[in-house]
Each structure stands twice: as structure tokens, then as C-alpha cells.
Amino acid sequence: MTGRWLNIALAVYVGLIFTFVFAPIIFSLIFSFNSQRFPTIPLGEFSTEWYVKIFNDPDVWTAVRNSLIVSSSTAVLATVLGFCTAYTDFRYNFRFKGPYLALILLPPTIPLIIMALAMLAWLSRIGMSGQLWSIILAHSVMTAPFAMAIIRLRLHQMDPDLEAAAWNLGGNEWQAMRHVIVPFCAPAIVSALCLTAAVSFDEFAVAWFVSGLNKTVPIVILEIVQGNIDPTVNAIGTFVFLTSMSLVILAQLLFISRQIKSHS
Amino acid sequence: MTTKPKTISKQLLRRDVLRIGGGAALSMPFVSRAWAQTTEINMLAWYGHGEPDMVGAFEEANNVKFVPKYYAGGDNMLALIAQSPPGTYDIILSDGEFVQQLNAADYIEPLDANDYPFDDMLHEDFTKFPGHWDGDTLFSMILRGGHLGVSYNTTAMSAEEASSYEGFWKPELQGKVGHFDWHLPSLGMMSLKNGNGAGLWDLSDDQWQAVQDTTMSLRSQVGGFFDYGGTFNGLKNGEMMAMCGIGDWITGVLERDGAPVASVIPKEGGIQFTESYCIGKGSSKADLVKSFIQYMMSPEGQVKSAQMVAYPGFCVTKAGRALLQEVDPAEAARSHQIEGMPNEPIALINEGRIHYRDIPQQQTLEDWNDFWSEYKNA
């Protein structure tokens, strides 16, 4: 095979992979504008019926409000947790550092369903289940490792003398934190906020278990899928997609642009 | 679509749209309902019972808001209550056979029988439904019922073939038979197929073994295990041509939508699911809940239940049925709720072809559930 044909074959292959990855997203978008309740081929007429339906459904709005509360609070908590761990890992060496890091990094290796089970059992045991903040607690534990990873990468790019330079110039440790570490990590902190918010915004398993009667958007989706399936699922999905994407793009722009800047 | 009866839900929806388009102008809709100063009523129910078509009118009239949590299966319901602090749920919609468990676990409040139309029941069984009474104390009010039998796609199976549970074993249906993913109705049907009749829940070890064997022999026909939504989609998409463990409550919705599906009560007999309201223990809104139950037992409420968007159920009061025949004769006819029609639900009960769903008598629910897991794994 000549290089040219190989390149074409590879391009087609990559195209197929992307088709596979994006087919469900695109079809969901299409179905959300399809008049038929049970989406099959051929498609029905173009319709915004399902958007009208979710727009008029106060439960959806309550869920959106809940989701925004949960994801923004989760983002703040998880980013704080992630920042503290990343900084500790960056700055200190101590006995049991391995277990300490494991403590914050392990949650993503635990399947959601198990996390959900354990969280609900434990939170209801200590009287903290069934609240909106139960979801926030659980999500913060689950998403903190992502925040930690992003901020740790940023700290890795930092000249390790920078903090000492601040002390050397008369700043105490808190001032160095405030005037050097935090500003240096700012783009990563914003990225972490966006990423953790997006992950939390889309998480349904743990949320469904611990939320009690408080519904977030993914729980509404889950209930529609489990129950009275109709294309409002796709309409909500499209909405969730747009929300999450805005957050991700924001995070990317902030983080990548900063990185390009710092490398120039 | 024009021939379809106007359901109350559609009217509601239209009214909502009008209201939003008009008075409330461009304000967000949640301002108008969800965030208004309303009392919230927490409801634990099967899917659909807390939707606007069921509770919307009551909410508006009484300035309350239902906050539903949906479950699938009585065990699931019990689990959800157990995980929540006492007093979490104000109203619980339970399957008839689980009321006893709710009561035994002290999850529900007693009711006053005088509050409800017991003198207007379509069948005497409904007045003294098993488990709903503890001595002379009422604990649960029966709302509606529905019959489970063979549900099938009419293009893949004839009514003749569907008139026996044998139909599930039809060779052409290999991989096309679905189960509603809950052991009670499916295993109950297998028990009926084995000829256990009225004793379908009261199985000796041998009979239980025989039911297991029968069930296992169906495994190669089975194409999947589905929740409510999956069952829906499976039948609609033609992915499943017959379903075990359901009945008109699902095919009825699809029929309304024009899908070629139907449910029949086979000759071995059918199973009745019964849905009843209970007031959650420690609820601070017991009075509101009582008036809601009264509302649902009124003729209008019964009509709403019969027309419920998520899944239909038959009326249990005479007045309810009469009103249904008057306002929505098509739905009354579709669901055979007209005296003298073939397969009229009350007649089926009187003929002894219907058995109320119950929990296993000689085995534990866990035994049944374990077998169900084993079956799924086979």
C-alpha cells in the first residue's frame, strides 16, 4: 500500500470512529425535533412540540434549578478539595502520602452504582440523605480527583522556586498562597470548576439514589427513559449538551489559551 | 389522531400553553407553579401517578404541588420507604398485595372508611380487598385495577394463539418474547400456565419447582427484560412481539397511539394488579391527602385514572364507570368497561378467570427473586 492510499484509508477509518461517537448525539438532536412520540424511521414532521413541553413543565424547570445548584456547589467544593490535595502533593512529602493521595484519587475507580449504593446507605445512616446537598456531598467526592488532576498538572508547570521566591521577598506562606500559587493556578482552577460542574450536571446514578425527592435534570431523563418514554428526553438531552458544552469550551479556552501564552 | 378522545391531559396542556402565552406573558413557567407558595405533597407511586394529567386539576384547585418519586415493583417501593426518614412520603400508591407489608412495617396511617364511597363499588371484593383492612380498621383505599395476561403484537400472533400462555412458546417468537422485569407477574403467569389456578401464589415445593421448570423452558424464547419504558419501546419498535408480565396497562397506551398490539386474558386465567392509596406514617398533610384520595375516588377522579396517560386502569366505582362511558365512550369501549362487552373486567372477575396478584405464600419473596436472577442469567 502506498502512503497516499494508507492516508486515505486512515482518514476514512477515523471518520468512521467519529461517526460512531457522534451518531447518538446527532440522532438525539434530530429526534428532539421529530413529531413522533416513538422515534422510528421514517421520521415524522418537524416539530418543536417536545421543547414546548419541557419549557412548560415546571418539574423540568425545578430540575434545572436543582441541577444548577448541585453542579455549581459541587464544582466549588470539588475544586477546593482538588486544589488542597494538588497543592499538598506539589509542596509536601510526608509519610502516608500514598494513602493520602489514594484517599482522594480512588473514587473514580469505583463504579457509580456501588458509589450510589454506599452513599445512600451511609448518608441515610448519618441522617444526610434525601437532600439536595446529599448529591453535592457525593458529587464532590466523585469529581474532586478531576479537579486535582487539572490543578496538579498546572502546578507541575510551575517553577518550584516561585513560592519560595515569594517568601524570600517577605511574604508569609498565606500571602505566597494568595499572591503566587492561586494566581498561577487561576486558569486551572477555572477549568476545574467548569469540568467538575459539567460532570456533576450529567451524573444520574448517584444523584438518583441519594436525592430522595429532589430531582436533577439527569434524574428527570432517567425517569422518562424508565417510564413514559417520549422525545422530551432528546430535547432535555440537547439542552444538557448545550449547557455542558458551554462549560467545557469555556474551560478549554481559558486553559489552552493560557498554556499557549505561557509557552510563547 | 382526530378520532381519538380528547384526554383531560391534552386539555390541560393546552390551557397551560394559553396561560403562559397570555397572562403570564414571558415569565418563566416555573414561577407560575413550582415556586409559588404552595404546599408540597410527597408522593411515592408507580410512574405516571404524579403527572399533571392525574394531579394537575387538584393541584390548581387546592394550591398544592405533588412531588412524585416513582418506583417499579412493590419491593422497590418498600426499599425506598425504608431508606427515607419517617414522614417523607405523604401519599403512597401501593400495589394491593403490598399494603399488608406496609402496614406490618408501620409505614402507613389508618383511614376512616366513612370518608370513601364503599357503597358504590363495582365488585364486593373491592370493598374488603385482602390486606387493606386490619380487623375493622381501613389502611388503604383501592383506586383502580388492571388485568395482566398475554400481550402481543397482532402481526406476529393471532388472538387464538394468545388465548393461552402456550403462545409464548411459539417457535416463530424465539428471541421475541420480552419480560417485564419483575418476578411477581411473570412467575404468577407461569404458575397459572401450570394449572395452579386460584392457588397460583400458594405453591408447595413441588409446584414451585414445576413453575421454575416451566419458566426455564421459556428462557430460549426470551429476548430481554425491560422496565416500563423498555417494555413500551420494545413493543412499539417491534423488537418484542410478545410480552410476559404485563397487560392492557401497557398495550392500552400503545393501542391509543395506533400500534398493532393487544392484551388478552388467556384461558388459564389472568392476574389483576390493584393500585391503592395509603397515607404515609407521620405525614403532616394527612388531611390534604385524604381530600385528594376522596377526589380520586369521585367520578371525575375515576375517569382521570381510567384515562391516565402513563397507563390506564379500570374504574372501581359505579359512578366512575358511568361518567367514563359518558365523557369518553371510546376509552370505555377500548378497555371493555361497558356492561355486557366481552372481557368486561368485572365479569372476568365474576367468572373466576382473574386472580388478584399476591405475594408467594409458602416461599419468601427473596426465593422468588433469587430464582428470577437465576433465570435472567440462564
Added chain:
Amino acid sequence: MTEPLVTFRNVEKRFDDFVAVRDMTLDIHEGEFLAIMGSSGCGKTTTLRMLAGLDTPSAGEIRIEGRLMNDVKPHERDTPLVWQSLALFPFLTARENVEFGLKMRGVAADERKKRALDWLDRMQIVEFADRNVATLSGGQKQRVALARSLVMEPQMLLLDEPLSALDANLVIRMQGVLTRLQKELGITFVYVTHSQSEAFAMADRVVIMSQGDIAQVGSPKDIYRTPANRFVAEFVGRNNIFTGKTGGSDNGKTKVSTLQGAFLAQTPDNPPGPEKQVSFTVSADLMTLTLTEPDADNKAKATLISEEFIGSVVTVFLEGQAGQEYKVQMQERALAELDLSPGADVWLSWEAENANMLETGS
């Protein structure tokens, strides 16, 4: 002599099992330019960091102006450091970088700005004041780093290999800038480097460290001409080292028998006894190369191996008896006159006064 500005007394620094600095005793005087020199891992940077409070001594005492500093936090000291990496704050402008220390000390904003601009002006980079430091060139960054430390008006400035990232021309320029600054300000510079040329070019005194020990302290000339021990002699380079046994001593000279012959060397202050194993060094530029046997106390035969030019000066590498290597530094013109090619046999000679006996045992 006045009280030293800084005293190290038996200071030791261990990192787990590794001893970075061992039993260091050293005085640093006010107003001097002190270079601490050694190869990497010798403990020079650790010494500087202890002075800045970034590392805490494991044992011993460090005093600044008589005050015990061992446990004083970095930010409570007046010891600004110019970092090898410069450690400029990349998210700040040049001016904000210079203002940083003043801000930490609570100096008011206008005052800060004025002083920062003054210093940037003094460092001739005021036009870049509002540029992000990431966009500045290496030399400009260097000046920002200096200004950032000096704006604090310290009594002592610490510099950790500040020129190591610059190219050779810039290094020479910055050396000039640094020496001039130090003279003008009259403050103490403690300058850590691995570069002999930097240390010798700028420092009043040089400390040579090896594996956590001080190998020698002295003026650049002392160290160059009279290395105290074999380590320093080798580290400084351009030294011919001879090893042999002492014979008789006479008129301030000691006879040393080596494999290359018997030579006379300067008798040290504490003379070794006879029949002792000793080494002596002769600087390469103090050796004379001739074609014919010279009339000198110390002479040896050698074969020319190669030549290495550094501008007008050339280093000639030769091999003598028993594989001894010689280095001779001479004017290129002088060498050209001799018209030698590799393999040529020549004579080397040197004055006994220039043969510097090393401490025994080293």
C-alpha cells in the same frame, strides 16, 4: 576587624541520610563579594538556602549580625535571593514583579510604584515596566530579577547561579553590571556558582566546596596560585600536579623526589617531615617551555601532545616520564615562534618559588 555580618558555626545540613553541608564554619563580612564555588551537589546552594531560611540547619548555628537565625522563617529575613531560574512571577508585569516584595512588606501603592520604576530605570529596562515578564528576553529578565531583590534595599544579596542561563557575551556584560552594583551599593553579595571564571572575575573572596566541606577559602589569587589541596588544585584546573616523597629541606625549599625526577618546592608553613608522601602544584602559566635543556632548578622532559587556543593564549598539553601530564599556558605568538608539531620533544622548567606544596593527606 569588625564583627562579621554572617557567621556559620559548625553548621550541618542532612537530607535523610545525605549530608549536604558538613561542619561548616565560615564568616561573611559586611560589604564583601563572596563567591561560593563548587560542582553540583557540593552543598553550595544548600548553604545559600540556609542563609535565606529556605532550609533549616540540622546542627550548628547561623547568625546574622549576631542574631541566631536557625529557626527564623524566610519571610522574616532580609535576604533577597536572585534565583537560578530567576523565579519571576509569570502572571505579573515587570513592574509588578519588582513591587512584589514591597507589597508583602505593606508599602503603599504609589511608594511601591515609584521605587519599582526607580529600580527598573536603574537597571535600564524601565520601558518594559508594563510588559508581562514572559515576553522579556533573558537579559531583561535577569535585570528584573535583580531589581526585584534590590528594591528591598537589603544589607545582603544572595545570588544562586544567576547567569547560568545566559549566553557567554551576556554573562560577561552582567558580570560587569553585578560588580559595579556591588561596589556602588556597598552591600554584601553572596554569589553561588559552579563557574570559576565568574567567581574569580567578581569575588573578593572565594569559598570552594566539595561534598559538603569547605575545601578552601581565599582570594581568587590565593586559590589560583596556592591551592590548599589536591581537590582545589584539580578543580581550579590549569595546574600541574606532582606527587613524590620529601627529601631534605633547604633555604625555605623542600626537595621532592617524583617519578619525573627530583624537584624543589616551596616549603609550606608547617613543613612535612622527611620521607613523607607529598604533592605540589605549578600553575600552567608559570611553566616555561624550551626546545633545549634550560638552566633551571626544576626541569623535565616532555613530548608535545596537543594545543588548545583561547584567543591569544594557548594551552599546550604534554606528556612526560611515567605518563605524567603537563599543561603549559603561554602566549600564542611565543608558541608559534617555537614552531612545534605534535610529537616534538621539549623541555619544561619552573621556579621553585612557584611550586606550591599541598596540605599533606590531600
Added chain:
Amino acid sequence: MSGPRKIDIYALTWRLPIILWQLVFFIGPVLFMVAISFFVVKNYRMTEAFEFVNWQRMLTRGFFWDSYWYTLFIASLSATIAMLVAFPAAWALAFRASDNLRRWAVFLLIIPFFTSYLVRTFSWYVILAESGVLNAMLGYIGLGPFRMLNSHFGTIIGYLTLTLPLAVILQTVTMANVDKTLIEAARNLGCKPFATIWRIVLPLSKTGFIVAALFCFILAFGDFVAPFYLGGSQEPTLPILILDTTKSGQQWPRAAVVAIMMMVTLFTVAFTAIALAYRKPKGSKG
């Protein structure tokens, strides 16, 4: 530090709250789940006890082990498929695409992580159904209809939805970081293209690949959406078994047993994989 150890408030500020938080909200739940596995259920109520009955009951049941091996098998299979399918694409993106194109590709592949997985699964449902989009298209060229839902195929498609983008991203990033001069050197020494992949690229990307495969495995192993909605619970995986068990008669203790078995398995796999990934090649120091 010399002298008596002083309490470093600054350092503890960044350390202690996290430790406490994670102990209460992470270790707490996990340990409590272990405790629950010894509780008993009476009359639909969980009662504190210390009995091995749940362990005995679950671990002696055929259906548990059927689920266990099936889940292990299908998760490994889907991880393998994801890795294999991803490789040519990742290779192309790493070695044939410009930096800019690669950055865009990776960015695009991140997008799916921020769309609702449930919604995507539901889309697949419609695409793969017998009357669905794919069969309709195949019908035009005279093929099918094929049965794709409610089968292992459906389950694996669901898993791949979750894992394929991740596999491509991780593989691409790993291979893009391989020193290109090494590859050129190998080619220069006469190494054939495929041999170059096998002898140079793969060994150098070993760590990244093992981590990628591990993530694919973890995601598939713990997912209940794909096997339930696309696999029709045909042979329920362990997550489905957990759900079924919690739904049934408040049997949380038994669900806990299943969950613990899953976690033990995952940790074993993860630690083995990590040990393999970071093992130094033979002959190197340390």
C-alpha cells in the same frame, strides 16, 4: 526539621480538612457498605447484625457466579475491542495528523463525555432497533434486518459509546508523546512499518495503553445502563444484579456483597494493571 516537631498550621490546613472530608464521605460509605453486608433483613427492615448469611447466600448461588464471570468477560471483551478499534485511529491522529488537527480531534472526542450518557444510549436504542435507522439504511441495500438490540452486541455498543472516545484520546496522547526520532531511527535501521509499531511505538506507549485499557474496563465493568437498555438484561451484569437485589425486599446486605465483590475485583485488576504499566523494562536500573 531540628528540635521538637512544631505543628505546622499552614500545612495542616491543606491536608486535614481533605482527610476528614474524604474519611466521612468516601471511606465512611465504603466501610459502611462492608458492615451492611453482615446485616440481616427482617420484615423488609435492615437490622444490624454480624452474620455471614448474605455472603453465604450470594457466593453459593450459581446466578451470582454466572453474572460475575459474564461481567468480567464482557467488560474485558469490550475493553479489548475498544483498544483495538481505537488503535488505527489513534495511530493516524498521533503520527499522520498535524498538531492542530490532533488537538481538534481530541477536543471533539471530549464532547461525548458532556452529553447525557442516558440520552446517547436511548439514541442507540432507536438506531439499532429492528425498525430502526440502521436497519432501514441496510434495507435500502437489501440487507437485514439484523437483530442488534437485547444482545451482547447491543451491550458492547453501549460500552463502546462510553469507552471508545476515551480509548482514542488516551492512545493518541500517549503515542503523540513518543519521541519521533526513535521511530525515524528504527526506520533508518531498516525496521518495517509494522515492526516499528510493534517494537518501538507499543513498548514506548505501554503505560498509557495499559491505563487506557484499565479505564475502559472499569467503565464497562460498572455500567448498568448499556447492559440494561441495550442488552435487555440478557445475562444480567453485576450492576444489574445490584439493582435487582436492592429492589427486591430491601436486600441491601446482599447488594453490598455483590458490590464488595466488584470492588475487590476492580482493585485487583487495577493494581495488577498499574504494576504492569509502571514496571521497568528488564535490564534497566532500579
